[in-house]
Amino acid sequence: xxxxxxxxxxxxxxxxxxxxxxxxxxxxxxxxxxxxxxxxxxxxxxxxxxxxxxxxxxxxxxxxxxxxxxxxxxxxxxxxxxxxxxxxxxxxxxxxxxxxxxxxxxxxxxxxxxxxxxxxxxxxxxxxxxxxxxxxxxxxxxxxxxxxxxxxxxxxxxxxxxxxxxxxxxxxxxxxxxxxxxxxxxxxxxxxxxxxxxxxxxxxxxxxxxxxxxxxxxxxxxxxxxxxxxxxxxxxxxxxxxxxxxxxxxxxxxxxxxxxxxxxxxxxxxxxxxxxxxxxxxxxxxxxxxxxxxxxxxxxxxxxxxxxxxxxxxxxxxxxxxxxxxxxxxxxxxxxxxxxxxxxxxxxxxxxxx
Amino acid sequence: xxxxxxxxxxxxxxxxxxxxxxxxxxxxxxxxxxxxxxxxxxxxxxxxxxxxxxxxxxxxxxxxxxxxxxxxxxxxxxxxxxxxxxxxxxxxxxxxxxxxxxxxxxxxxxxxxxxxxxxxxxxxxxxxxxxxxxxxxxxxxxxxxxxxxxxxxxxxxxxxxxxxxxxxxxxxxxxxxxxxxxxxxxxxxxxxxxxxxxxxxxxxxxxxxxxxxxxxxxxxxxxxxxxxxxxxxxxxxxxxxxxxxxxxxxxxxxxxxxxxxxxxxxxxxxxxxxxxxxxxxxxxxxxxxxxxxxxxxxxxxxxxxxxxxxxxxxxxxxxxxxxxxxxx
Ligand SMILES: Nc1ncnc2c1ncn2[C@@H]1O[C@H](COP(=O)(O)OP(=O)(O)OP(=O)(O)O)[C@@H](O)[C@H]1O
Ligand SMILES: Nc1ncnc2c1ncn2[C@@H]1O[C@H](COP(=O)(O)OP(=O)(O)OP(=O)(O)O)[C@@H](O)[C@H]1O
Ligand code: SF4
Ligand SMILES: [Mg+2]
Ligand SMILES: [Mg+2]
Numbered sequence: 001x002x003x004x005x006x007x008x009x010x011x012x013x014x015x016x017x018x019x020x021x022x023x024x025x026x027x028x029x030x031x032x033x034x035x036x037x038x039x040x041x042x043x044x045x046x047x048x049x050x051x052x053x054x055x056x057x058x059x060x061x062x063x064x065x066x067x068x069x070x071x072x073x074x075x076x077x078x079x080x081x082x083x084x085x086x087x088x089x090x091x092x093x094x095x096x097x098x099x100x101x102x103x104x105x106x107x108x109x110x111x112x113x114x115x116x117x118x119x120x121x122x123x124x125x126x127x128x129x130x131x132x133x134x135x136x137x138x139x140x141x142x143x144x145x146x147x148x149x150x151x152x153x154x155x156x157x158x159x160x161x162x163x164x165x166x167x168x169x170x171x172x173x174x175x176x177x178x179x180x181x182x183x184x185x186x187x188x189x190x191x192x193x194x195x196x197x198x199x200x201x202x203x204x205x206x207x208x209x210x211x212x213x214x215x216x217x218x219x220x221x222x223x224x225x226x227x228x229x230x231x232x233x234x235x236x237x238x239x240x241x242x243x244x245x246x247x248x249x250x251x252x253x254x255x256x257x258x259x260x261x262x263x264x265x266x267x268x269x270x271x272x273x274x275x276x277x278x279x280x281x282x283x284x285x286x287x288x289x290x291x292x293x294x295x296x297x298x299x300x301x302x303x304x305x306x307x308x309x310x311x312x313x314x315x316x317x318x319x320x321x322x323x324x325x326x327x328x329x330x331x332x333x334x335x336x337x338x339x340x341x342x343x344x345x346x347x348x349x350x351x352x353x354x
Numbered sequence: 355x356x357x358x359x360x361x362x363x364x365x366x367x368x369x370x371x372x373x374x375x376x377x378x379x380x381x382x383x384x385x386x387x388x389x390x391x392x393x394x395x396x397x398x399x400x401x402x403x404x405x406x407x408x409x410x411x412x413x414x415x416x417x418x419x420x421x422x423x424x425x426x427x428x429x430x431x432x433x434x435x436x437x438x439x440x441x442x443x444x445x446x447x448x449x450x451x452x453x454x455x456x457x458x459x460x461x462x463x464x465x466x467x468x469x470x471x472x473x474x475x476x477x478x479x480x481x482x483x484x485x486x487x488x489x490x491x492x493x494x495x496x497x498x499x500x501x502x503x504x505x506x507x508x509x510x511x512x513x514x515x516x517x518x519x520x521x522x523x524x525x526x527x528x529x530x531x532x533x534x535x536x537x538x539x540x541x542x543x544x545x546x547x548x549x550x551x552x553x554x555x556x557x558x559x560x561x562x563x564x565x566x567x568x569x570x571x572x573x574x575x576x577x578x579x580x581x582x583x584x585x586x587x588x589x590x591x592x593x594x595x596x597x598x599x600x601x602x603x604x605x606x607x608x609x610x611x612x613x614x615x616x617x618x619x620x621x622x623x624x625x626x627x628x629x630x631x632x633x634x635x636x637x638x639x640x641x642x643x644x645x646x647x648x649x650x651x652x653x654x655x656x657x658x659x660x661x662x663x664x665x666x667x668x669x670x671x672x673x674x675x676x677x678x679x680x681x682x
Contacts, residue, residue, distance in 0.1 A: 067542040068513075176630040177399065206398050207569065211613035211624040218623070233542070236615040240624065263617060275617065277543045279550075279572030281599060282616050286576050290547035294512055349617065 014093070017195060017227045018056040018079065023088035023098070025049040025074050029299070046299055048074040050251040051088070053325060056195075061221065061228040063242035063259075065235060065274070067295055070248040072231045076199045079229060080115045081106060092195075111141045114188040118200035120180035124172040130183055131168030134158070137190040157186040161216060178209030185216065189224075199231045214240055235278050239263060247271045250298055250306040257331030265346050267333045269311045275349040283349075305336065313337040359386035360428060360563045361410070361531055367422035368405045368414065376421065377634045379405050381587040383423075384661070387531065390561040392553065394578030394595065396571065396610075398631045401584040403567045407533045409433070410565070411448050412440045427531065446476045449524030453536035455516035458523065459508040465492070465519050466504030469526060476527035491522040495552055514545030521552060528560065535567045550577045571614055575599055583607045586631055586642035593667025603669035606643045641672065649673045 030036065030043040049071045056062045064072045077083045078090065081097055090098040092109060100106050114137075117123045124133055134154045137143075144150050155165035161182040172180055181201065188196055201217065202210035214237065220226060230241045238245060238259075245262050247255045247270065255268035266272050273291060296302050296309055305323050308314040317336050325334040337343045368380035380402045387393045395403045408414050410425055412435060425433045427447060435443065444450075452458060460468060469488035473479060479487065485504070492500035495518040508516055517537060524532055534553065538546035550573055556562045566578060574581055574595065581598040583591040583606065591604040602608040612625035629646040632638055638645055644654040653659075653672045661668050662675040669675040 067544070178630060207571065207614050208398060208610055208627045209630070211615075211626050212628075214615070215623050215626060236617050239617050239620055240615040259620070274543065277547045278617065279543075279547070279570070279576040280617060281571045281575045281611070281614055282618060284572070284575035288547055288551065288576060290551045291544060294514065295542065295544070 015058055016055045017058040017092070018229075019089070019091040020052055020054045020056075020075075021089045021091075023049060023052040023054075023075070023078060023090055024086045025071075025078055025083055026086045044299060047251050047301070048298065049078065049085075052251075052253055054246055054253065054256065056227060056229055057244060058227050059221075059225050060243040061230055061241050062244045062246065063230045063232065063238045064246050064248055065232060065238050066248035067274075068233065069295070069298055071251040071298075072233075072248060073199055075248075076115060076197045076229065076231055079197050080113050081110060082115075107141065111137075111143075111191040112193050113195040113197065114191065114193040116181075116184055116188050116196060116198040116201050119204050120177060120184050121172075121204070123184055124180060124187075126172055128171075129168065130158075130170055130172065130175075133172070133183065134168070134187045134190055137187060141191050143191060153190070154186075157189055160189065160220070161186045162212075176209070177205050178212055181205060181209075181213050182216065185213075185220075189220070194225070195227045195229070197229045197231075200233070201230070202237060203232065203234065210237070217241065235274060247274070250296065250301050252306065253325055253332070253334065254307065255331065255333045255335075256325070257333075261331055265330075267331070267338050267343060267346075268307075268335050269313055269337065269343075270307045272346065272349075273310070278349070280349070305334075313342065358388075358428075360389045360391075361385075361387040361565075362426045363406075363410065363423070364425075365423035366406065366409060366420065366425065366433075368402070368409050368418060369421040370418045374635075378421070378637075379418075379587050379634050380409065383584070383587075383589050385582050385589065385592065387563045387565060389530070389563055390557045391580065392557055392564045392566055392578045394574040394581040395565060395567045395584060396569070396574055396581060397584035397590075398586075399569070400631060400633075402587040403584055404535050406584070407450075407535050407565060407567055411444060411450055411533050413444075413450070445472065445524075445529070446527045447530050449527075449529040449532045451517070451520050451524050451532060451534040451537045453539050455513070455520045456508070458520045459516060461508055464505050464507055465511070469504075469519075469522060472523055472526040487526075488522075491525055492519070494525070495519070495522045496548060497522075512545075514541050514548060517541060517545075517549055518552065521549070525556070525562075529562065531563045531565065532556070533565045533567075536569070537566070538573060539568065539570070546573065553577065571599070571611070583610070586637060587634060588642055589661065589670065590643065591667060591669040592661075597667050601667075603664055603667050603674045604643075604671050605647045605649050605674065607669075609646075641670070 025048050027046045027048055029046045031041045035041050064075060066072055078085055085098040089096050097109055131154050134157055135150050138150055144153060154168050158165055158167055163182055202213050232238050242259045245259050246253050249270050255271045266275055302309050304320045305318045308318040323334045323336045325332045326339060363383060363385050366380055366383045369376040369378050383406055397403055409420050420433050424431060466488055470484040473484040473487050489500050489504060492503060497503055497515060497518055538549050553564050554577060557564055578595045581595050582589055585606050591598060591607045598607060599611055602611055609627035615624055627646055640656045641654045641659050644650040659670040659672045661670045662677055664675045
């Protein structure tokens with residue numbers, strides 16, 4: 001690719017591209033004022049993300065996993081400045097992007113980070129030809145003016161994602177779901193970003209198409225030195241993509257570890273529950289006993305460790321005192337049982353008796 | 355398969371008439387389900403899984419219609435039933451569970467009222483008897499404190515609990531067959547595990563048969579007894595789950611199984627099936643998979659392969675399941 005690779009976020013800088021510290025996002029979900037006055041109902045705040053500390057390593061893939069509603073997409077939207085944090089620091093190459101008020105100061109940063117969305121059907125303008133869709137970020141950021149140069153760049157991007165230059169003339173509805181996701185990736189790459197936030201990039205796609213897209217994302221990372229934050233609820237997808245994994249539960253990280261280590265030896269009881277409940281094609285457990293317990297409401301999270309209502313190791317301390325994320329060299333875990341050394345050995349998901 | 359099949363589908367064809375001619379979205383599907391059996395139906399998006407399920411339960415969206423073939427449930431022909439006759443079969447002998455529980459629940463009525471009304475539509479019971487049965491059903495699908503929950507509204511339940519209420523509704527009249535179309539796709543893994551365990555328990559304890567339509571091969575591997583693989587409106591392979599997953603015959607099934615990532619390792623690349631499934635309007639001649647098939651030969655491009663038994667499975671592939679020489 002001939003696009004410039006200099007500037008903020010370029011490969012070869014500091015090892016950490018984005019540093020999140022205490023990042024918090026609260027949503028006001030109070031009932032309407034009238035209901036509060038007449039029915040005496042209270043203001044309500046939903047803590048979608050609550051004090052998140054995470055380092056996103058340059059040129060690598062960091063993944064977030066966790067159940068629906070745990071705050072993954074909110075983190076993604078905070079990172080690409082679609083949301084402003086309620087509190088905390090988000091340092092992208094020395095700049096706190098959460099505090100930048102000035103749109104002009106944000107513009108060059110936004111060009112460096114792009115988001116790939118889950119639904120390739122909803123995120124492409126159906127009335128625009130593919131060429132115009134892909135060129136839009138180039139025009140918006142004023143990267144190229146000459147129409148011929150823009151056309152060349154669009155052709156180059158299309159070929160990079162495995163489509164043909166001639167596809168620029170067609171409309172989104174003429175493409176399959178996988179091809180549409182390729183188009184949105186081409187659009188995401190148009191402004192030469194260094195950081196791609198991929199929120200469930202394949203969950204709307206068939207597994208056969210998913211394999212094409214995941215391979216493409218890894219090829220692009222290798223060729224362009226991109227940094228990824230990948231969000232998925234699918235542990236197998238995360239296993240294939242990620243170098244580092246953060247497991248989220250009710251707005252907080254409960255475990256962060258290098259991917260190999262996390263899969264070999266998960267430590268947080270919630271990480272273990274996740275790994276034990278994912279049905280596995282290669283090692284099916286046909287007598288699986290589902291674990292009881294509903295996910296608690298994020299509006300009313302349990303005190304102490306948020307996981308204690310479902311945790312087999314919970315004791316009085318867990319019910320009262322919130323465990324912090326502790327780094328012990330093998331990764332970070334927020335669990336009293338781990339700290340107290342009363343965590344049983346891990347025998348592996350899908351293993352007999354495991 | 356031992357014993358009589360509960361459901362038999364023969365050469366089912368579903369078409370949508372359009373100005374440019376009929377769109378054939380299910381093209382000659384034949385399958386059987388035995389009592390107490392879970393048949394998993396898998397395949398690419400748009401392969402015709404939902405249309406097959408909808409045709410069996412008489413819920414094709416007009417102008418979609420059954421244009422050929424026959425469907426029998428315990429010997430009774432279903433595809434020729436009138437709307438009035440269907441009302442006595444659907445809900446009574448076949449139940450349905452769809453992806454979004456909210457489409458099956460009325461937000462204005464309590465869960466208990468919806469259950470008792472459905473029960474009394476199909477079974478000759480007093481209000482009190484129906485309410486007792488509703489409570490038992492909620493308990494059976496794993497809703498704690500079922501007695502108190504009867505008076506709750508759907509929005510007071512979590513997503514997984516709502517889906518369990520829908521299953522309870524489908525069970526009201528002890529149906530022989532449940533068609534479950536992506537019943538766990540919108541749910542988290544922990545809740546998904548509860549729903550699939552529940553479906554399996556129904557099959558074991560009540561001999562209910564389940565047609566489980568899903569994209570999730572992990573769910574299939576843990577839940578289904580047999581699997582039917584669809585591609586471009588056609589059945590390409592059927593067989594016991596272990597054989598289809600681990601020793602697939604059809605090249606599409608093989609490609610599908612190989613491209614699924616697993617938690618247990620991190621290969622440098624995933625296997626890929628190049629290209630995309632053809633739309634109903636652009637069906638290639640011969641085997642519908644031939645433009646993407648690494649094994650395609652001369653007959654594949656011109657002649658449609660028949661389903662041929664290769665025990666324990668059966669497949670439609672000129673290379674992997676060539677027709678046996680006629681013995682005479
Ligand atoms: N704009 C908003 N207003 C109010 N609440 C919100 C808003 N966006 C998200 N939430 C709430 O914040 C919590 C976290 O949502 P988020 O979308 O980040 O979850 P997620 O982990 O991405 O879930 P999923 O896997 O379902 O996509 C949820 O409880 C959600 O309902
Ligand atoms: N109302 C309709 N009119 C015309 N074609 C339709 C209609 N509904 C569905 N189809 C077509 O029928 C074919 C089969 O659709 P079906 O919904 O059965 O697929 P599926 O295998 O269930 O896919 P998915 O996994 O995405 O649910 C598709 O090509 C679809 O476009
Ligand atoms: S802190 Fe306690 S409740 Fe929380 S995960 Fe650890 S053992 Fe379980
Ligand atoms: Mg999300
Ligand atoms: Mg479907």
